[in-house]
Amino acid sequence: MTDQEPTFTKADAALSVTGNAPAFQAGDVGSSPAGRSNLMRSERKMEHIVPTIIFIAVFSILIGGGIWAYRNEKRCWNNGHCECGEPWECFGNDSSNARGYHCLNPRHEHPPNLWVSYPGIDTT
Secondary structure (H helix, E strand, O other), X not given: XXXXXXXXXXXXXXXXXXXXXXXXXXXXXXXXXXXXXHHHHHHHHHHHHHHHHHHHHHHHHHHHHHHHHHHHHHHHHHHHEOOOOOEEEEEEEOOOOOEEEEEOOOOOOOOOEEEEOOOOOXXX
């Protein structure tokens, strides 16, 4: 084995003198037009990954929240019956066209109310 002196390239010399990395030079990886094109293409792909992930996450939360709210109203509606077994009675609509129901069972100290806003829950 022989001891070899470390070899420096022009890029190493420019970095040691200026403290800044030099721009692409002939012979560097990616310095050909095809290499730069591939590099730019991969950078453009990376630019779209984070916004796409954020969009998918927000969209999933919105859809999941809507499904959860629909299922919660359907569970509370209980096929038209209060938890005591008496049927719900409609007492009106609000400004967003949600239907209001209450239980007429006299055994309730505070009669429960239910507002149904999703279509198809309270129709038979």
